Amino acid sequence: MKTRVIHLVSSLSFRDKVLLIAITCLILPAISTFTVYNYLTKDAVKEQAIISAQNELKLTDEYLKKVFEDMLYTLNFIQLDTELNTIFKYPSSAIASLQEGTEYEEFINDQKVQQKLDTITLLDQKAYVTILLNNGKFYTNYSFHEFNPLNLKNESWFKILSKLKGYRSIWIAPQPTMIASERKNNQFQLSVARPLRDSNLGVYGYAVVTVMENRIIDILSSENTDHSMVLLNERNNLIVKNHYFDWKITEKMSEKLGRNTLDVMTIKDEKYLINSRELSITGWKLISLNPYDHAISKINAIFKRLFLVQALAYILFLILLVFLLRKILNRLVDLKNLAKKVQNGDLSVRSEAQGNDEIATLSTSFNLMLDKVNDVIEENTLTLTRKRQAELAMLQAQINPHFLFNVLNSIRMKVMMKGDYDSAGMISSLSKLLRITIDKHKGMIPFREELAINKDYIRLMNMRKRHVIELKMEVSIETSNIKLPRLVLQPIIENAIIHGLNEQEGHILIKAKYSHPIFTIEIEDNGTGMPKEQLKRIQGSLSHSEEEYSSQSGRSEGFSSIGLSNVYERMTLTFGENFLMQVQSEPDNGTKVSMFIPIQEEENHV
Template sequence: MPNPPKPWLWSRSFRFRLMVTAVVCILVPAFITLALYNMLTKDAVKEEAIEQSRQKLQLVDGYVTNVFDYMLYIANSLQNDSSISVVLKEIAAGKTYEGPNADYERFLDYTKITSKIDNMTIHGDRAYVTILLTDGTRYTNYPLSEFDPLGLQEEPWFPEMNSLRNMQSLWIGTSPTVYPFEASISPYQMTMGRTLRAGVKPYGYVFVTIMEKQVSGIFERLSGGQETLLLDSGGFIISHTDKEKIGDSFPYQASSSGGATRSEIVNVGDESFILTSQRQTLTGWELVSLTPYKQAVFKLNSIFNRVAVLQLVSFVVFFLLFLYLLGNFTKPLVRLGKMAETVQRGNLEVRSNIRGSDEIGYLGQSFDQMLDRVKTMIAEITITQSRKRKAELAMLQAQINPHFLFNVLNSIRMKVMRGGDLDSSEMIASLSKLLRMTITQSNDTIPLHEELSIVSDYVKLMNMRQREKAELVLSPEPDTLMVLVPRFFLQPIIENALIHGLSQRAGTITIATLATAQEIQIRIEDDGKGMDSESLSRLREKLDQEGERPVAGPDHSGRLSGIGLANVCDRMRMTYGDSFHIEVLSEKDAGTRMTIKIPKLKAGEPNV
């Protein structure tokens, strides 16, 4: 079944995918961060603009409150001055001036009251103070020719004066200016009234008037680009920098409680404004400011925009630097990829020569070492195959016609048995079985129990040609009998023990096996003459050598095979590789012991 087509992105090179992935991993968080930054910036700008509007309004409120406190201070001073109160009460009660000093006393009382008024108003802001008694007597700090206070009794709000108690005040609000000198400067004035009582009965009234210009002047000085106005309790404008708006109803009635500041965004036509209001506890009036939202956030937005541009420029510079460094870092990987393509085409002579202390340097070094190892392994395999072919050729050269040989041996065996020579017959039978296992078997491995049977027949055959017989003791564990082993690998070892260890004399050869979880151990031990340390060292060195060996030729020493211990070790290494181990222990006149360790592989399992 054909593989499904790969997505366009993943069909590209690793370097390309790495760059795209890195770019995505940078851009996505960057865009998310910019979006969140933009959203949070808008909220922060809005909050900061509202907070600045509040602070400006609170500053204006402080100055306006000082103006009204000054008016209240004048009224309180006149009402609480006991000496003035006594004189006013006497005059209101119909005090008569008699005698030669009558005019002087009347002048003294008048001067005492007007001096008090002048002393309170001479150092502060311009304020017009009026004391109007119930009998029509009036005292002012302005000429009566400018304005006669008796006209105040005709105002619609005047009856409310009689309902005031103790220190209560009536804040009358804005009205047209009645003082000709001030009218050209400030067309409106603001007045507060206080009732003077003797017990529960009023005997007079105190009025303090300031020009509306004094309040709107504060708006002009401190507004800072925002529209500030003062509303009375009915929502009408009583102070504004634009005199045409005084008396108009304000469409966005504020609702803040005493002393508390309230802010919200309102739409006036197509433009948004920050409406901030604060109710004055002293007068009950509402101080309101309207700030164009765009104007309020312009400076803040410009700051945030400059920061955003700086961040964007930094991001672009960082991004380009990142791509440049990433390209340099991945150049060795691209080089390794080209090297792999060259090796795939069969050229094993190329080398990357990439070195370094990082993972890429380690990868390049490992790649070059791998190529060196592959060349070495190819050479070793070539040598091994050559040796194997020579060994197979030698075995083919040693073969004769099996059927002819077995038929001849069986004929000889039957003739010997008819002659009554059973020993010779058994000898011929063992020889026939041994040759059959040697010549006709095509499998490279056989179960261990068959290999032990071959060794047993071989020892029987050797005992028949010797005067003194050797005893073979087999002690295998049952779990090892079905383990696959190379065919005919024990015979050269037993042959070596008979000829060199026992020197063809009587003795005992023991073969024992032991199974572990992953391997089996085969121990071959004889009680012969053993070896000295020098001979043992030469034998170990010979068994440890790996390489080309000449194939054994005809042997005239009487041994069955010319295959020596070294060739057995070569066969075992070719079969098991590094999993094969052999250990030889021997002492002079104390025998020799060989221990072979091979992996456990039973019949029916795949070969190693």
């Protein structure tokens, strides 16, 4: 029998073997899972019922916390409002003997206080505010006929207020409703009280904020429509209950609930799932009582439906697994056929396999390899084209050098014979600039020669302009012999003169240092700078230097025609993609162009 099974399995194809293994590995865990699942369902049902009740309790706690925070906020507003404190601490009656017209001032102050109190509400529920001052005055946002606020001084808790320290408050509940118009719909109310204290005057009054029980009942009922919920104070006395709480709590039962945190309790021969949560602000306890059978009925039904869904899912997954495995294995065949075409020299083919599995990853790598080969071919062609474009941009300014230099030297000699040495110097600087510009044999020059070129350029600009531009240099000696492409600083300096300094008086600072392997050059002016939008466009042109360079290659604007993008293009072609060029500028704070040049070989030094 064993031999027959081995022979049968060995006769299967690779695809059938994979399918057989996959089906076996799916069915065996499914049988084990259903067995264990049936055994553990009972405990899971109870655990899920407890978690569900705790989540409802947490949500209700958040709503209650919001109401209590709003009540404290009202007290803080009364305690910290500058205008209210001034009126409360120094009432007009206290200075009546010192100033005339205090009755009118007192009337105005009372109106200000009353106006602020009338606007105090808690979300969609009105808050009743009472302020009692030691001088006998009081303020409320309700009618005196509804309740005499002076009666609060007779309450037992009122004596505790003056003993409180700082901004501490006391919560009072349960408390019979004091507002006459609210007694019909609210048997109880909740209040928070605080003494009004000043570091110099001591306690000068008291503030009380009150809300009706309906507000709390609405919260307890809104999220718990199918079970009971109660709120107990720190002494385990009932504060408020929702409408679904249909049995009377005795003092003994209240204490039992207060001690309970999480359990199943039997009340009147019925089991209840008890959950308790302490409110962080008041220290009161929020307790939910959910009939146990009702609590687990929904979750138990969910588990049964889940069991059925899982059984159906296993069947569907089995069918889907067979289909997908066949499809995946067919993709391997397709990939093998594609490799044969590439082997025959066809680099245009691509794999169309999609997904995140190993076959798709292999197909993607295969496609990337083909793309890389094509990119290398295209990049080599593009690099040659770009080098030719850069050379063409430099050659556009060339003219016959022998004729031009002979003419310039003749002019310089005649000017010197006439005693105009400044003009002769200007012609000499121009001759040097033209010579280095059109000398096609000097592609790379030492950095010291580049600095000398720009000194001549600044000298020429100062001779033709009314405003003198000062060129400053802070250059390390080790940078002198580093080779750079010629005329990489001049376009940047020209832009600084024309656009940064607006051809006005100013200075340009060139800094250079070499810290292996990075050669850093900074060109900074003290001009007008540029706005963020313009700076962003310039920075963008450096990341699209090829298009920028191509658009400029057809224009002729003197030395500045090369432009920042042309400088970036030439430096990138010379030093590779690790070359970095940055432009920093702020309005009225000048502009700084920084170049970070990788120097990898000793051949870069003369």
